[in-house]
Amino acid sequence: MKELTFDAENCPISRISKVLQGKWSMVIIYVLSEGTLRFSEIHHKLPHITEVNLTKDLRMLEAYGVIHREVYPVVPPKVEYSLTDMGKDFLPILNSITDWAEKYTTK
């Protein structure tokens, strides 16, 4: 493995950990893996997260460049979320994590 320092500046793990630390980050990425979704569609798939926190997490993922937010200036409002290339590149990792978790954890 590569040699790393363990501060947020130089360590890629520390740098990206904020994204993965969110309770809902990975699940949001997962539901967006199937394609573009509107805010309400995401919320419908993830009813356990509140609108406040869904908004917060979506903005955070957007800030990190994982997802793209497209606003259509229509009435009623229409906003679509989709994975960026960065987000799509995370999908195989997410699959690995899922497999790993399934192998070693039990219901």
Add this chain to the structure above:
Amino acid sequence: MKELTFDAENCPISRISKVLQGKWSMVIIYVLSEGTLRFSEIHHKLPHITEVNLTKDLRMLEAYGVIHREVYPVVPPKVEYSLTDMGKDFLPILNSITDWAEKYTTK
């Protein structure tokens, strides 16, 4: 991708997310990737984490089966930490995450 439900009971992502949510979890796994380490050695490699939280995280990782804690009944105390098979299986994932973070984030 597989079909999942998104509660901690049935969704492997949700089930394992606690492990990855910890600020230091992944870095601890990383430093243990090179081999067995004593408490003080881990702490030396990760000086930014307090002993309290290092202890807490180590116990959590142990509870999830990611690391093994071996206590030697000697004076002064000697405790060694190492990765379990589950922990070792996570290393390629950790590498992927590191590469992904390096590719898309900047210092």
Add this chain to the structure above:
DNA sequence: CGGTATCCTCCGGGATACTG
């Protein structure tokens, strides 16, 4: 429809000091 505003609680995580 896609959010905000507000309030509240819990706990992750830091700082410091102490111990078997």
Add this chain to the structure above:
DNA sequence: CAGTATCCCGGAGGATACCG
């Protein structure tokens, strides 16, 4: 050496209500 014991604080995340 390998932790505990306390104290403290910010912020994650939930609940509810409201808005352009």
